[in-house]
Amino acid sequence: MLTSLMMLAAALGQAPGADRSRELFADPTFERGFMLTAASHPVPKLLIGELRASAGPDAGPPAWRMPQWGTRELLQPQRSVEADGRWTAENRAKRVVVDRSGAGPVGLLLEVRGDFEYDGRMRADGEAWPHLLIEQLFERPIAPRDFETLTFAMEARIPSCDPASWAADKLDPGRHTAQVSAFWTVHNATKGNPDHRDMIWFGIPIFDARHPIPPAHHALDVGKDDASGKFICLIDGKRFWKTPTGDGAWHRLEVDMVPLLREALAISQSHGYLKATRFEDLAIDSFNLGWEAPGPYDATFEVRGLSMRGGGE
Template identity: 35%
Template structure:
């Protein structure tokens, strides 16, 4: 589930202008929400220590591409990926339990592979209930922050393939708690300074992979805290995976999601209000797109790796 540090991403500039380009339709405008879609500029690496975000290095696979616009969060990991050989120009960066690999050989677009070894992170022992878990999350602030009421759609495209799913069941292993999840979240935030709920937000999730399920069920819950890991306390809504694909990542084949997220985001807000969250404003006009992240959260002794490519995120109005 999302981590507290990502709340920093939603403390955005609250100007409501955005850069647009005309689409094919005469009355439709496309709003780019991300750039560097195949990560040629690499990543800024954040320290694993929770608290204030602190840069520990940069992964720069290609020269002369400019500063990274993506961050790489590794919260609660025992190891810092920036302690590996992070010389510019490398296609693979790895250290102890985590790895990031770039592949730009396909003219159609780049591929990145994110790997995390739960067995190494937990030193071969099943983590106790409430223990903090390691993350490897690609994250960024969106380029624009339109309100859900001023846009007609949020076209989203994303391809992924699970290439490693290695299970380990040490003593104390619990099938319900000890899992590995590849998550994708976008924040939907109240950006109306005149609202009592200004800056409050929810996590909207796209189900990608969870070792426990072939097909992910709907999730509507709170990002709770434990003794060892502080959560955001914000509402999480993730529709079931059938809204996105009838395939399962567990089969190890490429899956492409191509869907309009806007109706599901509106459903997330409605569900939050029904359950008593975000009640300081029930005006959908107040809620805007904020930030995003995707990658691994591994509360179990699994070794996993996922390839991703073809990320596209827009809004139209």
Template identity: 30%
Template structure:
């Protein structure tokens, strides 16, 4: 317990300047790129439409009509939670080097040779067939995911640099007169997980529960606000949610203005101080009971749209990177 308290005191000192924008670390010597295949050359393993019924079962390999590079493991996954139009049945075409998958409600564009170009067009107006979503009902997702092949411990790091080029092409609210910002939104979000990695025979009273985790958010866009504030809440509100802590940093740390439609932004930030802040919050609020800092690892990410509201949206990504800088 004394060791844990000492770690918390050290972290609190390091967090004293956490609200200011973090300068990117340019020298990458000794760094590790956590993302395997950052250009999506191996394609995507498509998950089902229900996280409850389908779980992690792969429905289809979006392999660019056989042009995707082979891989010894499944690298990228794509989640399509709660869509009525399964991407398993999507049509495929290739035009000017861009691989395109199309359903009634969404179109996915990929070009590995263009810095990992990925465009997602999602029309929730064609997905909410029975009218706007009500509280307690699930909402549509379009996410890419990866479990890191080389997870790293937070205590090993001096920095964790995230980079992404992002353009919000368009957002159109199609919810209608029943629009309620308390339950309807268009959100473009980026998440990591911070996981408690301990041996199977560990004592939870000493090191916490094996596999316990929190969500760490790097929010990009929310139609309800110009800048997304720092927040902490539980992942709940619909079927398939995890009931785990979601701790998100403020978008003011990497955006100087309200997101402008069609304008390209470069995110480049060291998120390690904010991850440390998230860990302290979880410990102090019983979200990671008995977990120790030296056992926490960054092991997973997802990125994409969550649409609790009836919105038609489009976004483009390039140059995704998650680089661990060792001490």
């Protein structure tokens, strides 16, 4: 039997036990940089231009966007200078670093500067807040039913997260924080279904300044004028993290999203959303990762080895 399996694998061009999954993120190492957004949407010009390293061949347009909603000062399109395997873009509001200096996975640093963004003033209810994200829109939506596994993996750390000195005694946990999550938009793709094109936000929490490990969050996306109004299903962070995620250490995540998406659909339906939807109807439109800063925090997030692989097609 073993010999037969080896012969079959050889005929298919695969070693026995080889990983037959495929990467679903385009450009997971950010070779082509990012397409920068404006500070709000909708606007006449949502995308303002490219941010990428000046070194290396031009391999085509960026696969990633970099949303910078709600900021006081936009990063501007530029070809950043690469030195010793790292390239950096920054202004008074934020800093972005792509790090290829080591032998390990390519790293990305996202830093928000809440002291500058809020300029001595606390955010009130209903006001927009600064974001610094990476985002990928999938040209062909990903149907979870097509895969036995959807493995999301990365390493992440929070080197620093500190409130502005003037804000320390004014923070309201119901209104002010800095947080990092991985989010996917998941919609019903079945034409003729009552839920067709309706969607939820499915998320895995990574860090929240208010909690050692970020908790679950099930609620509508509201709080500012351009919010989507769609249901958010953020899974409890204790499912993924055993120790506080803001301790400055690297934390490894590798998780199969297929059972989590089934769970997220059930949770959404228990709250009255996508009630006519089956798991087989679902499709993933987009992914985003990074900072939302509804409070005046100076904070840094690093990620490396970012991947989403589909197995068993």
